[in-house]
Amino acid sequence: MTVNKKIIFNDVTLRDGMHAIKHQYSKEQIAELTKVLNDAGVDIIEATHGDGLGGSSLQYGRSKETEETIITTAVQNAKNTKVGVLLIPGIGTIDHLKRAHNWGAQVVRVATHSTEADVSEQHIKAGLDLGMDTVGFLMMSHRVKPERLLEEAKKMESYGAQTIYVVDSAGAMVMDEIRARVSLFKENLSTKVGFHAHNNMSLGVANSIAAIEEGADRIDASLAGMGAGAGNASLEQLIAVMNKMGIESNVDLFKVMDAAEFVMKPMMPRPVQIDRLTLSLGYTGVYSSFLYFAERAGKEYDVDPRDILTRLAEMGAVGGQEDWIIGVAQEIAKEKKQTVGIN
Amino acid sequence: MTVNKKIIFNDVTLRDGMHAIKHQYSKEQIAELTKVLNDAGVDIIEATHGDGLGGSSLQYGRSKETEETIITTAVQNAKNTKVGVLLIPGIGTIDHLKRAHNWGAQVVRVATHSTEADVSEQHIKAGLDLGMDTVGFLMMSHRVKPERLLEEAKKMESYGAQTIYVVDSAGAMVMDEIRARVSLFKENLSTKVGFHAHNNMSLGVANSIAAIEEGADRIDASLAGMGAGAGNASLEQLIAVMNKMGIESNVDLFKVMDAAEFVMKPMMPRPVQIDRLTLSLGYTGVYSSFLYFAERAGKEYDVDPRDILTRLAEMGAVGGQEDWIIGVAQEIAKEKKQTVGIN
Incomplete structure (x- = not known):
């Protein structure tokens, strides 16, 4: 063209x-x-x-x-x-x-x-x-x-x-x-x-x-x-x-x-690059400014940030729901604990 | 499609x-x-x-x-x-x-x-x-x-x-x-x-x-x-x-x-990424395995690797002319020296 x-x-x-x-x-x-x-x-x-x-x-x-x-x-x-x-x-x-x-x-x-x-x-x-x-x-x-x-x-x-x-x-x-x-x-x-x-x-x-x-x-x-x-x-x-x-x-x-x-x-504090997490963001389609929040929450609650992102996408998260992330991380952590308990 | x-x-x-x-x-x-x-x-x-x-x-x-x-x-x-x-x-x-x-x-x-x-x-x-x-x-x-x-x-x-x-x-x-x-x-x-x-x-x-x-x-x-x-x-x-x-x-x-x-x-010894040099490689169209050789020769002869790549492209370099690189680096270094001499 x-x-x-x-x-x-x-x-x-x-x-x-x-x-x-x-x-x-x-x-x-x-x-x-x-x-x-x-x-x-x-x-x-x-x-x-x-x-x-x-x-x-x-x-x-x-x-x-x-x-x-x-x-x-x-x-x-x-x-x-x-x-x-x-x-x-x-x-x-x-x-x-x-x-x-x-x-x-x-x-x-x-x-x-x-x-x-x-x-x-x-x-x-x-x-x-x-x-x-x-x-x-x-x-x-x-x-x-x-x-x-x-x-x-x-x-x-x-x-x-x-x-x-x-x-x-x-x-x-x-x-x-x-x-x-x-x-x-x-x-x-x-x-x-x-x-x-x-x-x-x-x-x-x-x-x-x-x-x-x-x-x-x-x-x-x-x-x-x-x-x-x-x-x-x-x-x-x-x-x-x-x-x-x-x-x-x-x-x-x-x-x-x-x-x-x-x-x-x-x-640049770190290279801006495509990694497992950012590729997951694109693939799941959640807002990219969620990245740092998901990483931080993932670390705090011992949860894979990818799981947080996938859950956010399922919940229909758009921009501005950064406050959902902690809740989602806690929820997934709780589920993990229960699974461990059952096994 | x-x-x-x-x-x-x-x-x-x-x-x-x-x-x-x-x-x-x-x-x-x-x-x-x-x-x-x-x-x-x-x-x-x-x-x-x-x-x-x-x-x-x-x-x-x-x-x-x-x-x-x-x-x-x-x-x-x-x-x-x-x-x-x-x-x-x-x-x-x-x-x-x-x-x-x-x-x-x-x-x-x-x-x-x-x-x-x-x-x-x-x-x-x-x-x-x-x-x-x-x-x-x-x-x-x-x-x-x-x-x-x-x-x-x-x-x-x-x-x-x-x-x-x-x-x-x-x-x-x-x-x-x-x-x-x-x-x-x-x-x-x-x-x-x-x-x-x-x-x-x-x-x-x-x-x-x-x-x-x-x-x-x-x-x-x-x-x-x-x-x-x-x-x-x-x-x-x-x-x-x-x-x-x-x-x-x-x-x-x-x-x-x-x-x-x-x-x-x-x-990976270093991230594979697009930088000034690799972008120059793509833009000038010379063979990407030249990269390390150009970097090494550039360091040795105090020449910008981009200048080496551009010259190689002008010379019609394809694969297999890694041996040209040193010659090109020396040539550019010599030109630089002459330019400095004239100024």
Whole structure:
């Protein structure tokens, strides 16, 4: 397939990547990453707590720096690049958004679960009122059929969203599933369409290419794939593939390759990679930010984190039920004990 | 696309994976890996030096165990699974093949550069004479156009090869390039068709799926992607994706996930991953077994290994020119010195 437009890159190294560093980027690190991303030509740099505005909390993990420091540091160092923020209604508020806008954020992505777009109305309208580039972000898009997802996208479109994303939060979809959703959006929405990948089944780059071939306008990626769980599509790998295919963007391949290797990787507490656990996350389709909680609870209650994830998926867990995890771990531990007792 | 046949898996953990451990698997490790692969249901376990029969040498790196130990250990522990060997004419001979067959190997893959199939004639005929499952393996398939590759495959077919592989030795192809080659083979050959991926641009799994969708019968993969350079398609990731898509094989997902995590990973001297260097290998399209040589020469002569790889690609390097690398490193070092002198 020939792709004749320039793809816009929304970098998430400083937002989804926050998950992989437990929200502990320092001000200096934020400044350095923003500089290299700006210099490499990404179009938007999203910089917020991993769970968006207001995310720094006991429940979601406190960030090292304040929201103000994160955003203003990014804004100060993004000379040619817009800074964006993520806003999950219920975690972040319109007040948070107004402050972020005052600090210089120009893009807002209002994120809801794939069946709950109606909670985004006020926030999308607030973004538009502030004159921001306003995006709807449908998390866990694999949980519903394409037609159902389109219904939710239509709501976001009616609220005024200018771009609407298919979001593969758990890295749970294969190429055809991405194609089905993106092509349906392109045919039926007047908005721009975006795609956000996770790499749990090692399809982050391939799924992004599939989305682009179906007409996606904006793509998310991060240096070295820095992101929750198995990480996002790696910016440098995706640009390499796009260059090979002749698909244009504003991003310089060698600059992002160097930035990933020499700036990002030395900051990473552990490599973002696909392992038994993150592959299980993708395969079962639960939310990738559950990973650390499942690992922690698994250790505490001597339970296999895979069992926790599988149970969560059976229970229909989506984003935001981190508080279920302890209960599930306790339940499985209790079952194990009973089994041991019986034997 | 619907895939209605069962895919045959040729595991390369104990052959291409040899590169990633510098051919140093111990007898005990070979036994353990064979057992878990056999138990997980792979169809063929390839076990040889990374460069095939006769590969253990100063030039290609000596293996820890003898060829006899590698093959007999695999054969003894592969209760339900055939053991295969790789044979690169020029490195291995028909005598090597006869010995391997005596030790119990039942599959031979005769590998040549993508333009040199004619050197495979005697070896393919020898494999058939021995009653072996005999395969032609066209390395560096990205170096020639699909139609040209088909000409070489036709030669292998005329020698009697029962399966012919498209081999993406450097992880240098994108999905459409795989599709073009595999579909052309399927349309024009009476043989079975195979595909061997490398993951340099993170497309190992996606390219294997593309090959399967175009009708490939056999697919290579390895535990945790263990293989030269950025590694092969990861067996556990590929099976996860195939299960999601309803594509059948004899391989058990949870068994290979566990084997990758608990058996393979503890043996790995370093994680097989995509980094600046391996991504450069894929992007420039040089042979991934050059990696260690380029790193070593780069260190010795204070030259960026990427510069060595780029130069090798410009020179048209294919497999087997490891001896060029030192010369190239010296040349670049000399150029650097002159540049410094001029400035």
